[in-house]
Amino acid sequence: MKDSWQAMSKQKSSGDARTILIVSDGRPEPLGVTPTAKGFNFAIYATRPQILSLLVQSNNTPGRASEIQLCKTGDVWHIELTGLPENFAYVYKSVPKYHNIQNPVHILNDPYAKSFLPGMMTDALATPPPLRNSAFYSGSYDWEDDIHPAIPLSETILYELHVKGFTRHSSAQVKTPGTFSGLIEKIPYLKSLGITTVELLPINEFVESLVTRHNPDSGEKLVNFWGYDTLGFFAPKRSYATDNPDQDPATAFKDMIKSFHRAGLEVILDIVFNHTGEGPKNGPVFSFRGLSPNTYYQIENPSRKNRNFSGCGNTVNCNHPIVIKMIMDVLRYWVTEMHVDGFRFDLASILTRGSNGEPLAQPPLIQAINADPVLSSSKLIAEAWDAAGLYQVGQFPGGKRWAEWNDKFRDDLRRFVRGDNGMFPRLATRIAGSSDLFRHDDRSPLNSINFVTCHDGFTMMDLNSYKNKRNRINGENNRDGMGENFSFDYGVEGPTPDAEIIKLRQKQVKNLITLLLLAQGVPMFLAGDEFGRSQNGN
Numbered sequence: 001m002k003d004s005w006q007a008m009s010k011q012k013s014s015g016d017a018r019t020i021l022i023v024s025d026g027r028p029e030p031l032g033v034t035p036t037a038k039g040f041n042f043a044i045y046a047t048r049p050q051i052l053s054l055l056v057q058s059n060n061t062p063g064r065a066s067e068i069q070l071c072k073t074g075d076v077w078h079i080e081l082t083g084l085p086e087n088f089a090y091v092y093k094s095v096p097k098y099h100n101i102q103n104p105v106h107i108l109n110d111p112y113a114k115s116f117l118p119g120m121m122t123d124a125l126a127t128p129p130p131l132r133n134s135a136f137y138s139g140s141y142d143w144e145d146d147i148h149p150a151i152p153l154s155e156t157i158l159y160e161l162h163v164k165g166f167t168r169h170s171s172a173q174v175k176t177p178g179t180f181s182g183l184i185e186k187i188p189y190l191k192s193l194g195i196t197t198v199e200l201l202p203i204n205e206f207v208e209s210l211v212t213r214h215n216p217d218s219g220e221k222l223v224n225f226w227g228y229d230t231l232g233f234f235a236p237k238r239s240y241a242t243d244n245p246d247q248d249p250a251t252a253f254k255d256m257i258k259s260f261h262r263a264g265l266e267v268i269l270d271i272v273f274n275h276t277g278e279g280p281k282n283g284p285v286f287s288f289r290g291l292s293p294n295t296y297y298q299i300e301n302p303s304r305k306n307r308n309f310s311g312c313g314n315t316v317n318c319n320h321p322i323v324i325k326m327i328m329d330v331l332r333y334w335v336t337e338m339h340v341d342g343f344r345f346d347l348a349s350i351l352t353r354g355s356n357g358e359p360l361a362q363p364p365l366i367q368a369i370n371a372d373p374v375l376s377s378s379k380l381i382a383e384a385w386d387a388a389g390l391y392q393v394g395q396f397p398g399g400k401r402w403a404e405w406n407d408k409f410r411d412d413l414r415r416f417v418r419g420d421n422g423m424f425p426r427l428a429t430r431i432a433g434s435s436d437l438f439r440h441d442d443r444s445p446l447n448s449i450n451f452v453t454c455h456d457g458f459t460m461m462d463l464n465s466y467k468n469k470r471n472r473i474n475g476e477n478n479r480d481g482m483g484e485n486f487s488f489d490y491g492v493e494g495p496t497p498d499a500e501i502i503k504l505r506q507k508q509v510k511n512l513i514t515l516l517l518l519a520q521g522v523p524m525f526l527a528g529d530e531f532g533r534s535q536n537g538n
Contacts, residue, residue, distance in 0.1 A: 342379025
């Protein structure tokens with residue numbers, strides 16, 4: 001490509017004036033968008049396209065986009081542009097070698113995008129149009145005197161909450177319900193509980209509308225509320241921050257982190273590296289599948305289907321060198337740029353599988369995380385199993401550096417409190433720190449994250465109000481969710497006016513909370529259990 005090739009595009013801020021974009025080859029590192037002395041460097045890893053172009057829009061509002069073909073070094077495509085404004089939207093146009101109905105042109109997002117906007121840019125050859133566009137915002141943030149609270153595990157009490165769900169109800173009495181700002185308003189309440197560390201359910205960008213199911217009663221189309229189908233690992237969810245396309249959602253997130261740290265509270269993220277929102281082979285194509293499916297996903301041969309150890313249609317190829325690099329870049333970004341205090345890794349056993357799905361004794365990704373100096377003070381918590389039967393609680397390859405969700409603690413406490421026979425020995429083991437799981441390899445009870453309830457399954461009140469799950473309105477004929485929850489209703493299934501049953505249920509909730517707090521290990525609470533929140537058995 002010639003240096004100083006000129007691309008013309010309209011810029012809203014200057015009316016009909018023309019804006020000249022001066023193009024040079026750029027460089028293949030670092031990946032993503034990087035400010036340079038001349039402007040901005042774009043770099044993206046891709047093995048699938050025959051031709052890869054950049055579509056860039058000189059502002060964050062609908063309009064004409066410039067299309068610029070990229071240079072290529074190895075498997076990294078790159079370009080440098082001079083003349084862009086400080087904030088802009090962009091996507092990539094991927095043209096496969098054999099363009100046909102089975103191999104269409106795709107408009108793809110940048111896996112390294114730090115922000116997203118509603119989809120605006122597309123191409124006549126591309127179907128369907130994108131639901132999101134990548135976005136870049138220039139500018140710095142004043143962290144002032146922010147420091148990590150650095151609370152040791154021996155003093156940690158975890159509190160798992162959903163950003164939107166925690167404040168969207170009017171009873172939360174916040175000015176900005178369902179947002180990072182709304183959480184700031186609840187800091188006094190969180191402090192009053194005595195918790196030390198908030199674990200946020202996924203706050204990475206995802207697309208709510210991808211759910212195809214409907215409420216069987218009302219016919220209403222369902223949406224993705226929980227966020228376990230990530231679109232961009234570097235980007236905070238825009239709807240939790242701001243609807244203004246001129247504002248960077250990262251600013252609202254940073255404001256929240258700074259406020260929590262000032263109050264002495266830690267914030268850790270539930271992060272989902274085991275799968276993405278692209279679903280199975282015939283699922284939507286946002287970025288990874290259109291760029292390099294054999295790199296980012298575990299693929300079966302010869303069927304070319306996605307391996308599905310996640311239960312969500314695809315499995316990320318976590319121990320591929322390119323994916324290791326991306327995951328490490330993600331973790332370091334959230335620690336250095338966003339000041340988070342740690343991570344809970346969803347279905348973390350997938351992070352220990354090789355490219356053929358085999359469990360690895362020394363997974364390169366886990367070794368890289370353990371050895372990284374930037375992450376050395378971050379809390380690391382593994383959900384040490386996956387959806388295909390790999391179970392590693394007490395044996396997670398990360399060793400003593402990692403804490404692990406202890407589901408045996410959950411089940412044994414539930415069974416003891418509801419009155420199952422023969423549970424005293426098991427209860428004693430759990431209260432004393434689960435030595436059957438954590439007494440080897442220099443581990444201790446502090447490697448055990450003790451919990452009775454979490455985002456998966458019943459709330460604590462529903463655990464004591466229902467014998468059976470009530471998931472019908474999820475549109476999957478009540479198939480979703482665990483069948484055995486070791487729950488009990490104490491006489492009546494669901495809500496009841498019976499004062500004695502209500503009193504007994506409340507007592508059982510208090511019994512469970514008391515045992516959770518007394519046990520050796522690190523306790524974790526589900527938001528709302530302290531006041532009896534119900535999901536009506538869902």
